[in-house]
Amino acid sequence: MTRPHALLVMDPATYRLQFGQRQLHRLRGLAELGDPICTDDLDTPSARRRLRESEVLLTSWGCPPLTTERLADAPRLRAVFHCAGTVRPFVTEEVWRRGIVVTSAADANAIPVAEFTLAAVIFAGKKAPFLAQDAREHRDDWSYASRRGELSNRGRTVGVVGFSRVGRRVARSLRGLDMDVLVADPYAAEEEVSAAGGRLVALPELLRRSHVLTLHVPSLPATRHLIGAAELAMLPDGATVINTARGAVLDTAALERECAAGRLDAILDVTDPEPLPAESVLYELPNVMITPHIAGSLGSETRRMSDSALDELERHLAGLPLRTAVTPDEFAVSA
Secondary structure (H helix, E strand, O other), X not given: OOOOEEEEEOOHHHHHHHOOHHHXXXXXXXXXXXXXXXXXXXXXXXXXXXXXXXXXXXXXXXXXXXXXXXXXXXXXXXXXXXXXXXXXXXXXXXXXXXXXXXXXXXXXXXXXXXXXXXXXHHHHHHXXXXXXHHOOOOOOOHHHHHHHOOOOOOOOEEEEEOXXXXXXXXXXXXXXXXXXXXXXXXXXXXXXXXXXXXXXXXXXXHHHHOOEEEEOOOOXXXXXXXXXXXXXXXXXXXXXXXXXXXXXXXXXXXXXXXXXXXOOEEEEOOOOOOOOXXXXXXXXXXXXXXXXXXXXXXXXXXXXXXXXXXXXXXXXXXOOOOOOEOOHHHHHHOO
């Protein structure tokens, strides 16, 4: 394999987080690295010089948009291997026009999100996050647990909205549990959903039957407030809404009303806006759990994404089909 010139484009903290000695050693075996190895500013003289010689970019959080002007300084660029999830913030029409190969580590990032979601689903059945808050006030009598209704996961129906990378992982992870998994996604194939252990249904049916609703759709104009007041009203009393996708797919005001009334519970790792305004009632409600967008790759998990990008670079150099390529069509409907 001929080793191409490569440039890492990401902010310095991300570079230090995602590229340890093992990742850098592997990268040096695959590509020629110049000086600087990494930059988050493609407009400096040194970055422009590196762009002119680079055939591949390894990108991550902090990569600036690959505009027509910047790509004019990259005549040899053939591929971009993204060491994180969405490529939407920096991939432009000029990237597609030039036929530059783009890959994403979204599959690798889906792993911790699905793990977090599985834990949230199981905790929702036992009402664990909300009973943990109740315990702060009921320190000498555990009979308060009965006030949360039935605490069980057996026979529960889980509604998975979006058969995305994360959605299908969640469905598969629930397959071994005694739960009924429903999936709503207009783009999903019935046989693929069935193979993952779920059943494809229309969104209204899913909502009416779900004890736990978990969201896994991208944030697009078409999905903004996909779950609004009308959709939340279809959920059974006592249902739990889990959002580890994007805050905008859920109508925050409508959820506030349902949770404040005590009819629904919520486990939110993402919100709209993010973070919520300080005065949001969701902070105060004992039937709402909010975490600060931690479901996705953090810490050592981020190097799984770097390894995925390096896998794709190696396949590219060997002339093998890429496993995580992003196409213009997929880009239009993905996160």
